[in-house]
């Protein structure tokens with residue numbers, strides 16, 4: 112089996128541009144590969160152990176294909192595939208199921224599915240990274256998590272008195288994509304060109320890139336012909352994708368503020384409450400139903416289906432006192448830093464008016 | 472500008488570039504920068520690539536531009552249209568201008584210049600006292616206080632760049648803008664790749680915009696458990712502590728007061744800190760990573776002074792050091808109600824009066840449109 116090739120990276124991505132991809136200095140162990148199966152070493156490890164794709168096509172390996180399929184299904188629903196943090200009992204299966212999942216996705220060829228999978232895998236790896244950083248902050252075993260961050264994203268993380276420090280420039284390039292005030296540089300401890308972070312904040316900062324990294328790796332592999340035993344599941348994936356791809360109609364005539372809010376969610380970043388409120392009220396006013404809108408929020412880091420539905424129904428006036436909430440005004444959104452006005456916004460005071468030809 | 476004034480000014484500038492080309496800063500990565508220039512009463516010509524300093528000198532002598540500009544950004548193809556230039560990084564630039572400092576002296580040296588009758592009046596007016604026209608320009612002329620206050624901001628900035636951002640003083644260059652303030656240029660490769668959004672957040676840090684009480688230990692609820700910053704801490708925590716407490720001995724008392732005053736009062740305190748300790752830079756300038764800036768060492772045609780490097784900021788006097796046009800006497804008719812001091816000599820006030828003055832002074836009057 113070909114290991115996932117890591118040479119090909121998307122040119123348009125500035126952050127990738129400057130990063131060296133070779134990770135052979137890491138020498139991760141088998142447990143590390145189970146946590147971070149997207150590392151090139153995972154492919155090498157399997158090849159060294161003599162696994163090949165033909166062999167995985169044997170009916171004996173069916174449980175593996177099922178595990179891989181499950182890994183994608185969980186990801187597509189916006190959840191994180193729960194390998195047991197402590198036990199990772201069968202590391203080979205962890206690595207193999209990731210690789211087979213990638214092959215299934217590749218064969219299905221549906222981008223949104225791959226993106227969701229990449230994001231969910233990034234969140235899974237994020238947990239381990241955070242744990243590895245935190246439990247090793249006494250420096251004993253920090254090398255691997257720090258190297259992963261450094262080699263994959265060209266961010267140097269140092270440790271100082273149980274805190275993690277990165278350069279101001281590296282911090283800003285990532286933190287500006289978050290919209291919460293606490294990520295503003297002025298609300299960080301900054302000294303001598305360095306920003307101080309907790310383990311959690313450090314990995315949070317690179318989540319998006321990790322997702323993009325995994326996504327790019329998947330895009331870059333060329334797929335050999337796949338075993339027949341995989342084919343049924345590939346069909347299922349195509350089927351699965353239709354289920355949610357028509358749920359959300361992202362229309363090009365949405366105003367920039369709404370498009371922005373959708374993008375933030377799609378990237379799995381946290382959209383502040385005011386942004387969610389904008390999205391919900393806007394789409395409801397445009398005639399979408401709560402069923403159509405709810406899936407949009409699935410990638411949010413704090414997604415909870417029940418709460419989301421409850422909130423949407425509340426906003427739509429279907430529950431509670433039955434007051435239907437109106438879409439906030441452009442002024443309000445501007446004050447909340449949610450406005451991304453373009454010339455087409457001229458002369459409107461509420462996003463609802465966007466794109467409607469004004470008479471007189 | 473009248474034809475005869477244009478000739479005077481153009482000749483003076485030509486002479487300046489002939490005698491003082493050594494003052495023109497040839498920036499690193501010269502060939503990757505975009506240049507632009509303007510001629511008196513002419514439009515802006517942009518997207519020019521320059522091969523070397525000779526090339527630049529030639530352009531200045533041939534075109535006698537009144538103003539020359541150079542990008543802080545470097546590009547693969549500086550002479551292509553903006554979308555095809557291929558941006559590769561940009562120096563970090565800060566603009567400190569006296570007009571943004573809300574100084575009380577401003578009105579004393581603002582000249583109201585009527586666009587209809589060309590009369591001038593001291594101070595800001597809403598309409599021309601001579602003809603009642605509401606079309607006017609405000610010209611702010613030379614003021615020592617403005618320069619002095621701007622220098623203080625520059626020093627605040629340099630200190631913060633060094634201590635907080637690790638941009639050493641050796642990596643920064645301070646330039647008199649040729650007008651009423653300073654441009655600070657930082658050449659440090661940890662920051663050159665930052666985009667607009669990142670630079671905007673960096674500026675907010677320096678200006679102390681958007682600080683949350685929580686960052687400084689103040690809680691919304693249970694604020695008796697608040698842990699305020701300590702004096703001597705690095706960065707904004709230390710500065711906030713200094714501003715809150717004043718001295719170590721006052722810490723216990725002030726702490727009790729702050730906690731009993733609560734969250735909103737603390738927020739108001741932070742806003743005071745912003746006003747007193749935040750650096751007053753123009754965020755739009757730092758954020759713009761595609762702008763062309765007045766080239767260091769070139770003449771500012773709006774003031775008749777040069778944009779010149781200040782090697783020793785304390786001693787720098789723009790009305791002496793940046794006043795570099797020719798010395799020979801020429802006749803002018805000036806119309807300016809404020810005294811202007813150049814090279815330690817006073818000129819004016821003039822009410823449409825003829826006088827014989829050195830060329831550098833004549834150009835100041837012509838270029839500022841008060842002749």
Ligand code: SF4
Pocket residue numbers: 366367368369440441442444445449450451452453456459460461462465
């Ligand atoms: S102007 Fe209004 S519609 Fe346009 S982006 Fe801003 S908030 Fe949205």
Ligand SMILES: [Zn+2]
Pocket residue numbers: 585586587588589590599600601602603604
């Ligand atoms: Zn008038």
Ligand SMILES: [Zn+2]
Pocket residue numbers: 574576577580614615616617618
């Ligand atoms: Zn002044």
